[in-house]
Amino acid sequence: MKKKKIAISACLLGEKCRYDATDNKNVKLLAKLENCELVPFCPEDHAFGSPRPTMDLIQTKEGQKAISNGTGADLSDPIKQYATVFFDKHSDIDLFIGKDRSPSCGVCSARLYDKEKNLINTKEAGLMAKEAKIRGIRSFDAEVFICPETML
Numbered sequence: 359m360k361k362k363k364i365a366i367s368a369c370l371l372g373e374k375c376r377y378d379a380t381d382n383k384n385v386k387l388l389a390k391l392e393n394c395e396l397v398p399f400c401p402e403d404h405a406f407g408s409p410r411p412t413m414d415l416i417q418t419k420e421g422q423k424a425i426s427n428g429t430g431a432d433l434s435d436p437i438k439q440y441a442t443v444f445f446d447k448h449s450d451i452d453l454f455i456g457k458d459r460s461p462s463c464g465v466c467s468a469r470l471y472d473k474e475k476n477l478i479n480t481k482e483a484g485l486m487a488k489e490a491k492i493r494g495i496r497s498f499d500a501e502v503f504i505c506p507e508t509m510l
């Protein structure tokens with residue numbers, strides 16, 4: 359039987375690609391995925407390297423943007439471009455698993471702020487996860503996927 363092809367945040371696999379060059383390795387999650395083909399991604403490391411300043415998802419008049427907490431720069435375009443190239447290249451992805459709460463990878467858990475940094479939503483999709491959802495790919499936050507009732 360053909361293995362399920364799963365796009366997954368690289369930090370969950372143990373890659374040290376977080377903003378502080380650490381990882382989010384999730385052994386329980388990896389055990390659940392042992393018979394799958396895993397395709398890791400990290401838009402932020404690809405665009406900005408690790409370590410890097412953190413960023414937040416901000417609601418603006420032009421839509422949701424990833425804004426650097428270090429410089430205030432709009433970092434959205436490199437993340438979106440990475441997502442487009444990734445999903446075009448891997449058009450046969452069966453499932454997307456993103457690191458919960460990330461402004462890039464969170465599926466239903468990213469925090470959204472207004473321009474004054476007031477928290478306005480805690481159930482947003484990050485910029486890469488949004489692209490997965492637009493393309494109709496089944497998508498889960500990692501913390502949801504490891505729940506026993508979540509099936510492949």
Ligand code: SF4
Nearest residue numbers: 367369400457460463
């Ligand atoms: S949550 Fe996404 S952007 Fe952040 S380190 Fe993990 S893979 Fe990279």
